[in-house]
Amino acid sequence: MKKLVKNAYILDMVGEEANLRKADILVSGNQIAKIEPEIEEQVDEKINAKNMIVMPGLVNTHTHLAMSIFRGYKDDQKLMDWLENAIFPVEDKLEPDDIYWNSFLSCIEMIKSGTTTCNDMYFGMNKVIESIEATGLRAVVAWCMTDDAIRDKVEKTREYAKKYNVPGSRIKIFTSPHAPYSCNPDTIKLCVDLAKELKTGLHIHLSETLDEEKTIYERYDKRGTEYLNDLGVFDVPVVLAHGIYISDSDIAILKNIKGGISHNPISNCKLSSGICDVVKLRKNGINVGLGTDGIGSTATLDMFEEMKMAAYLQKVKTKNPTSITAYEILKMATIEGAKVLGLEDEIGTLEVGKKADMIFIKTDKIHLCPENDVCANIAYSANGADVDTVMIDGNIIMQNRKMIKINEKEVMREVKKIAKRLL
Ligand SMILES: [Zn+2]
Numbered sequence: 001m002k003k004l005v006k007n008a009y010i011l012d013m014v015g016e017e018a019n020l021r022k023a024d025i026l027v028s029g030n031q032i033a034k035i036e037p038e039i040e041e042q043v044d045e046k047i048n049a050k051n052m053i054v055m056p057g058l059v060n061t062h063t064h065l066a067m068s069i070f071r072g073y074k075d076d077q078k079l080m081d082w083l084e085n086a087i088f089p090v091e092d093k094l095e096p097d098d099i100y101w102n103s104f105l106s107c108i109e110m111i112k113s114g115t116t117t118c119n120d121m122y123f124g125m126n127k128v129i130e131s132i133e134a135t136g137l138r139a140v141v142a143w144c145m146t147d148d149a150i151r152d153k154v155e156k157t158r159e160y161a162k163k164y165n166v167p168g169s170r171i172k173i174f175t176s177p178h179a180p181y182s183c184n185p186d187t188i189k190l191c192v193d194l195a196k197e198l199k200t201g202l203h204i205h206l207s208e209t210l211d212e213e214k215t216i217y218e219r220y221d222k223r224g225t226e227y228l229n230d231l232g233v234f235d236v237p238v239v240l241a242h243g244i245y246i247s248d249s250d251i252a253i254l255k256n257i258k259g260g261i262s263h264n265p266i267s268n269c270k271l272s273s274g275i276c277d278v279v280k281l282r283k284n285g286i287n288v289g290l291g292t293d294g295i296g297s298t299a300t301l302d303m304f305e306e307m308k309m310a311a312y313l314q315k316v317k318t319k320n321p322t323s324i325t326a327y328e329i330l331k332m333a334t335i336e337g338a339k340v341l342g343l344e345d346e347i348g349t350l351e352v353g354k355k356a357d358m359i360f361i362k363t364d365k366i367h368l369c370p371e372n373d374v375c376a377n378i379a380y381s382a383n384g385a386d387v388d389t390v391m392i393d394g395n396i397i398m399q400n401r402k403m404i405k406i407n408e409k410e411v412m413r414e415v416k417k418i419a420k421r422l423l
Pocket of ligand 1: 062063064205241293294
């Protein structure tokens, strides 16, 4: 199956400076086969990208898809109070089908706002995967582990990794201890051993709040990063969600890791967690991608909002507007996010040989006019609803803002029913 994208302005996200150019893109199967000024070839489908910027799909490096049900639920609380009093009691009552429909809603929300790859951590991974399969998203998925029923979750992770961690798969399985404060050391070590056995990565929350860092210090007489290092966590590729209270000694450890940090600026603001020192981490060669976290702590899964917030927070933190640029923010949302997930050879840029994951942003809009600087327009002025068309793995998933093959209304109906029952 061949598709040809005509009349596009391409922002390929390759290199240290923006390279916007007019070109056509030939997609063969699930790969980009050619990017050239004028391609004339017999194809199965032509897509007219006039008045659109075509760029790599956005990469959301940390989320909990099934938490869509918590949108606006008992907001404005401290993280631990919110988790213990609002979230955990409801999560205990979630049925497998609830996880499926809640995740389905999140997948649609992500696709409709330009995300083509996400990194999910939740219990009920089998149902999360079903929703990802149904929507056509690309994803890294993990069965979130705490200390209970651990053997069962390890077995499920093994079983799913065997099925999905194979060449050409759109889904990859990681291991995932929830966080240093919520897992005992044996659980974390078990996840490290499992990641080694399956030759895969590990996804964990780290250093989200100062209280959490204090708890770890009181328990183990170590900083969170030091504690994970001593447990061998950095022997495998990692995605570290948040990483707000990272010291210079932590940076010395993290400099050598494979993977990187997922920065979730809106969640960190909403829960008053703090501001990750993205500029410093990047200066030290640590990959930093962007993430939304789950709906409860972020309110939307729109990565355009995360881009803006990430940029502005760094400018405030450093009191220096030159500390990070629009293009660097776009890199964090694409190729750097791909590096955090270990997928940089497959996605994150538009290049021949890479997977055909791309988004088409409509530019003939009042809030995107004039186009003095396309990167600034995308990072600071655009929003998720400006994404017109989404291609993932060579398949058109959304066109003219309509989801192909998916009944959005049915999904909303199901999630409303679950919310009514549980909340
Ligand atoms: Zn999280």
